[in-house]
Amino acid sequence: MTQLHFNLDMNFLKDSILNSNLDHVVKSTVVLVLNEYMKKERDEYLNTDAYERTDERFDYRNGYYDREYMLSIGKVNLRVPRTRSGEFSPTVFEKYRRCDQAFALSMLEMVINGVSTRKVKNVVEQLCGEYVSKSFVSSLTEKLDPIVNEWANRPLNTEYYRYVYVDAMYIKVREHHKVVSKAVYIATGLNEGNRRDIIGLKVSHEESYEAWHEFLNELITRGLQSPQLVISDAHSGLKKAIQKVFIGTSWQRCTVHFKKNLIEKLPRKGMNDVKEELKRIFDAETPQDARKRKEEFVSNHQDNSKMEKAINNLEEGFDDAIQYLNEPLAYHRFIRSTNSLERLNQEVRRRERVIRIFPNTQSAFRLIGAVLMDYEEEEQKKRPILRRDKKE
Known part of the structure; x- marks a missing residue:
């Protein structure tokens, strides 16, 4: 492991701490450590000290370049050592990548929990002293796409859901420079272990028989077995789709x-x-x-x-x-x-009221999916506690 040795002027350090902004001191200390760490790494990589002549050398020092780097304490300016061949790469950025990820995930969590992108931008500026655009915060949410897609399309053949609940709610989406209404289809299932899972999500143009039929068919394609009972409201298109897709299943009107x-x-x-x-x-x-x-x-x-x-x-x-x-x-x-599904819809509404109008259908699917995933995770954490309380 690389060993670091520093020669510090203690009087200068004391004066800096007593008379400077603490944030500046912390950042300066981090910069000092990281710069020295990268310099020692380059020495080890070259296997030779500066100005040393040796036959074992296989590359040469080639100065430094400046690089800005965002950490959880804010942005810092580093002097990154380089070699003539350009093959040397410090491990610092790999080691501290988790800080970047934590920073990005914190912003994502704020967005998912109903904080507007404008407020997230303001929070980041207050914490880090750095400007972050609304478009940057919005682009971060695109990192959720593969996660939400994997969750929304996961196989359903590992569980048997004997009771399935389905409902639709409406949101506003911007499409072709117009604001249009779109239906959000949500399905939940109660399995044989009495766990309630969110098993389906889809954003479509309207609540119709064709759209419901397609949504329910997708659940079957993913492995859902015909339940004993499907619980929903009395939308005519939904009733017809349930009869067509789930042969032998009873329909329970809410x-x-x-x-x-x-x-x-x-x-x-x-x-x-x-x-x-x-x-x-x-x-x-x-x-x-x-x-x-x-x-x-x-x-x-x-x-x-x-x-x-x-x-x-x-x-x-x-x-x-x-x-x-x-x-x-x-x-x-x-x-x-469908009261349990109505409560789920309310959680989506809480986030939807902040956004008011989704910029496009994909962003609606992405954020609603993230909200549902978060809600499901929190609900499943509560269940063991409830069961234990009942036994007591």
């Missing part, structure tokens, strides 16, 4: 969305007791109990003409809304709605 749709059909006044009756239907533990409560509800209110639309909608969507009752009781509250 009860939260369904109850809201029914309540919207009720008269505005004096309906509190009626609303409670509706909710009670979906609190049943068996399909038979739910059907009995539904029949009682219809019998109680069928003579009220103002209730006709609500009753018709209840009759039409009832069977699709109680499919979860055919599953084990312990899962009912988890599989009767």
Whole structure:
């Protein structure tokens, strides 16, 4: 290992520390050490001291060149030694590459966690005293592309997800100098170990049967086996795509969305007791109990003409809304709605509100994918703690 020896003027050093800005002292010390380290490395590489004549020499010193280098403490100016052949390369830059990576990853983490590129730029300037453009921060996020793509296209045949949740949300994207609305498709799955994973992400032009069919087919191509139950809202294109792609799979209509749709059909006044009756239907533990409560509800209110639309909608969507009752009781509250997916959407919205308009579709996919990866990782860290608390 290279040994460094320094001859320092202690009075000069004390005066520098007492009378200078501490940041400047730290940077100057780092520059001194790194410059000396690179000089000693060149000596070892040449296997000869300066001005020494020897037959073992196979290259010659060729002065120095200046190089700016960004570390976590900010940018420093180094004097890099070189040789005549140009084959010598100091290991300093390799050794300190991790500092550059940590610096870049810190900026990426700020962006992913909802800090605007403008604010990231300001933070970096405050910490490092160096100007960093918004475009530089934005270009850094492109480093996420291979990571997000690998995650979004990973095989799904290593797990069996018996319950799959799907939903779409809308974002604004700049395209051909126009701002357009695009649909973000997200799918999650609950596996046999009761772990919830994000298994699908896609940004498309619109929420349609064709787009949903393509999205679900991609999940199958990646190895997803047909689940027992798919939980979603009642978008007509989505319902049709589920029937086509997942043969033999039941569809569970989100009860939260369904109850809201029914309540919207009720008269505005004096309906509190009626609303409670509706909710009670979906609190049943068996399909038979739910059907009995539904029949009682219809019998109680069928003579009220103002209730006709609500009753018709209840009759039409009832069977699709109680499919979860055919599953084990312990899962009912988890599989009767898409609430878990709604919480995930809210996390994406938090970041989307900062950006407002994505510069292009790829940037939307990249950052939403990074947000989902981060969210999934954090949620999985919490689960062992929750299980331990339950045992206690």
